[in-house]
Amino acid sequence: MRHRGAIIGLFAWAAAAQGAEVVFDTPSDDRWHYPYNFSPGVRATASCFGSTGDPEYTTFNDRDGIFLIAWRPDASFCGGLPPGAYDIRAVRVTLTGVACATCPTPDWIVDLTPDPWFNMDYPITDADPGQPVELFGVGFGPEYTSSTWNERSVYVGGDDAGFSGRDPFPFVFDNQGIRVHVEDNVKDQFTPTPWAVGVPLGYSPGNQTTPFPVHFDVDLSLSTERVRAYFQQQLSAGRIFLAVTSLTVTSKQAATGYPSFFTKEGIGLHPLARAPRLVLTLAASGNPDGDADRDKRDWGALADCLAGPDETPLEGGVLTAGECLCVFDFDEDEDVDLQDAAEFAVSMGPL
Numbered sequence: 001m002r003h004r005g006a007i008i009g010l011f012a013w014a015a016a017a018q019g020a021e022v023v024f025d026t027p028s029d030d031r032w033h034y035p036y037n038f039s040p041g042v043r044a045t046a047s048c049f050g051s052t053g054d055p056e057y058t059t060f061n062d063r064d065g066i067f068l069i070a071w072r073p074d075a076s077f078c079g080g081l082p083p084g085a086y087d088i089r090a091v092r093v094t095l096t097g098v099a100c101a102t103c104p105t106p107d108w109i110v111d112l113t114p115d116p117w118f119n120m121d122y123p124i125t126d127a128d129p130g131q132p133v134e135l136f137g138v139g140f141g142p143e144y145t146s147s148t149w150n151e152r153s154v155y156v157g158g159d160d161a162g163f164s165g166r167d168p169f170p171f172v173f174d175n176q177g178i179r180v181h182v183e184d185n186v187k188d189q190f191t192p193t194p195w196a197v198g199v200p201l202g203y204s205p206g207n208q209t210t211p212f213p214v215h216f217d218v219d220l221s222l223s224t225e226r227v228r229a230y231f232q233q234q235l236s237a238g239r240i241f242l243a244v245t246s247l248t249v250t251s252k253q254a255a256t257g258y259p260s261f262f263t264k265e266g267i268g269l270h271p272l273a274r275a276p277r278l279v280l281t282l283a284a285s286g287n288p289d290g291d292a293d294r295d296k297r298d299w300g301a302l303a304d305c306l307a308g309p310d311e312t313p314l315e316g317g318v319l320t321a322g323e324c325l326c327v328f329d330f331d332e333d334e335d336v337d338l339q340d341a342a343e344f345a346v347s348m349g350p351l
């Protein structure tokens with residue numbers, strides 16, 4: 001508990017530190033990560049399904065249809081600071097489910113709870129109908145790195161010619177912080193905890209003629225806060241990667257029965273088609289150097305930002321105006337002024 005003493009009566013502190021929403025409404029890269037996607041990166045939709053419902057498909061990845069998405073912070077945002085400079089309070093991804101008057105009506109079954117791996121092994125014995133749409137982090141290697149991969153990159157993963165892990169691959173952290181592939185979690189006999197499960201809004205299976213949103217609210221506390229740290233690191237590195245997958249049981253030629261989403265190239269196919277959206281809720285960290293404290297060094301950076309109430313923060317210090325707002329606008333009124341400085345002063349010390 002911070003002690004704000006007499007200062008608290010002067011300002012509207014109650015509004016502070018909830019965090020401001022930063023919206024990324026168009027990915028830099030979005031791609032259906034599937035062996036038979038012959039137009040990688042430019043395809044208008046991406047679907048998510050598994051391959052474990054058919055014993056013939058032993059060389060395919062269990063999570064066969066994967067939607068890979070990445071967003072880049074633009075110049076107006078404070079990307080590129082040290083990871084610890086970002087106080088991330090919430091992360092929401094919204095995908096738009098494909099539906100239209102003329103295409104096959106989506107009829108995948110909504111299941112909001114992960115199914116144990118042994119229920120999804122052949123023959124399927126899933127007690128609750130449907131399989132959840134799950135969101136995970138994205139790891140790279142051995143072919144690609146987070147710098148070299150883009151939405152047009154050549155597919156790496158299992159197909160009818162042979163088995164291999166995906167690259168990029170969806171992952172969860174283990175207890176040591178190692179990134180563990182989840183695309184073959186049935187073969188590997190474990191049940192990963194997704195970072196988020198997709199919750200569709202206004203979706204009526206088998207009777208849906210308009211696109212609909214599917215929200216994924218990330219549990220940042222998972223793996224002892226390593227999931228939150230992942231987002232901090234990706235903001236710092238300049239591209240935020242996520243994978244949406246499912247073990248949805250389907251047959252080879254099925255036209256529906258599994259979730260399918262618009263990519264950014266799908267905008268225009270329907271008036272309600274939307275690109276994958278990422279919304280970060282960021283609070284002022286007061287810690288531009290990203291270490292474990294708010295100290296005099298951070299104070300020096302704040303002093304360089306100070307421009308007075310309702311003014312754009314000053315350039316010329318160690319931070320740009322956008323970075324000043326990102327790190328020091330405690331009361332979220334789009335300036336860095338003495339109110340913010342007072343908030344910083346009462347919160348100095350170890351984080």
Ligand SMILES: [Ca+2]
Nearest residue numbers: 030041042263
């Ligand atoms: Ca794309």
Ligand SMILES: [Ca+2]
Nearest residue numbers: 111128129130
């Ligand atoms: Ca189920």
Ligand SMILES: [Ca+2]
Nearest residue numbers: 287291293298
């Ligand atoms: Ca610091």
Ligand SMILES: [Ca+2]
Nearest residue numbers: 329333335336
């Ligand atoms: Ca302010």
